[in-house]
Amino acid sequence: MMAPPHIVWFKRDLRLQDHAPLWNAAAEGAPVIPLYIVEPGYWAQPFASQRHWAFIHDCLSDLNHGLHKLGQPLVIRVGEACEVVKSLHQELGVSTLWAHEETADLWTYERDKKMRRMCRERGIAVREYPSNGVVRRLDSRDNWSAIRNRRMAESLIAKPEQLTAVPKVQSAPLPAKDHPMFGPPLPGLAQKGGRRAAIEELRSFLEERSANYLRHISAPGPSEHSCSRLSAHLAWGTLSAREVVQALKRRKDQLSPLDKPRFGRNLSAFGARLAWRCHFIQKLEDQPSLETSCMHPAFEGLRESEHSETRFEAWKTGQTGVPFIDACMRSLIHRGWITFRMRAMLVSFASYQLWLDWRKTAPYLAGLFTDYEPGIHYSQFQMQSGVTGINAIRVYNPVKQGLDQDPDGRFTATWVPELRALRGPQIHTPWQLASTLFEPLQTQQGSPYPAPIVHLENAARQAKERIAAVRKSAAFGSAQTAVYQKHGSRKRRSKAKQAPDQKDQLDLF
DSSP, X not given: OOOOOEEEEESSOOOSTTOHHHHHHHHTTSOEEEEEEEOHHHHTSTTOOHHHHHHHHHHHHHHHHHHHHHTOOOEEEESOHHHHHHHHHHHHOOOEEEEEOOOOOHHHHHHHHHHHHHHHHHTOEEEEEOOTTOOTTOSOGGGHHHHHHHHHHSOOOOOOSOOOOOXXXXXXXXXXXXXXXXXXXXXXXXXXXSHHHHHHHHHHHHHTGGGGHHHHTTOTTTHHHHSOOOHHHHHHTSSOHHHHHHHHHHHHHHOOTTTHHHHHHXXXXXXXXXHHHHHHHHHHHHOGGGGTSOXXXXXXXXXXXXXOHHHHHHHHHTOSSOHHHHHHHHHHHHHSOOOHHHHHHHHHIIIIISOOOHHHHHHHHHHHOTTOOHHHHHHHHHHHHTOSSSSOOOOOOHHHHHHHHOTTOHHHHHHOGGGTTOOGGGGGOGGGSOHHHHXXXXXXXXXXXXXXXXXXXXXXXXXXXXXXXXXXXTTHHHHHHHHXXXXXXXXXXXXXXXXXXXXXXXXXX
């Protein structure tokens, strides 16, 4: 008689290697159901998009190919997660549910709590394992870095040699990439997902592309080649953070004296960013409400009543009249990725110059980012909107950023073709041109390019004054200390033990 089967529930861990739930379930010797649940309720959320599904679809195809070789193909079910597991329990007598701990949106947080309650009521054992460097039920942030580093140094977990199949289990078809369940049609390109693409991206970055990592990390054009492009693979789990950290260490150890000047500093900087990534996801693990509530409560109510849908729509569609902002947004809409500094600039511009509510802008960008990682996303939105209370205020000047990162105007002209007759510094400030020159350019492409929807300097100054007023209020200081104790970076504590203005959190390194 066949033993009761076990479920391995794949979520943001779409791989076979370094997968503790899969390895340990297989080691039990019981039949294993590798399960992926397509949850319509999740895909109805404002942060979910067809771009995410296109990437996940590739990942699931690769995962299924690997599971076939192990003896048990991937099982797809469509529906509410608790109902799917309950149905498998009733059909096949499932005894155990294995999974990674997930740090994601409030929606998934509530779903996981519901799943644990249901399993407890039905006598289904739940076995969860840590994911990345995130520590569940962390006692103190003082200890986090040491725990994270120990985990990254642990041996990688091999994939199982085989799985005991469950012959009677049925799988639904994998929904198509363009299924309407996943939202409106893809507005542009989709990055290739899957384990094979992840390994190739990792290899090409460590061996070749990282030579110009720091040089091009902020420039929106060259960064597409010189940055790792591993963020989506880490977000959806075709690679584990530990795999990347250890591959990076091996590459650094193998550098020849000739290679060290080209790669050494760049690879070290990338390693720091991997730690930074875990640090930010830990914030959401410690406080799931960061998706909807300001980290520092004094900033609640600051923007909500003044949120402008007109400005929001202009920002969303790349029609603000500020060429570098619009170029970055249009590129992001089409490609699903843009470098970190440009993401920060887009958020800063929305939150300061346009005075938009970050709770409205965050879901929109989440749907555009192929590499949407909730732990990074919401903490970064709050930082770049000035509502954490523990970070220095950074208001990006989009004209300066354009001049710095796109001095010849090539990137801007590509994505704002209305202005392609302009070159160099002119393209970043078309409103400064004489009207006799600018007006013909507006109509050249058939649709006029708008004037800026706000006065950049005045809007930035007013935003800073309003943020500063909150920071000077009587109740600000005590709550700031509490926020720092919960979320603050412990980097360089010996130089700055005070809580305020952690500038190190504003940068990648």
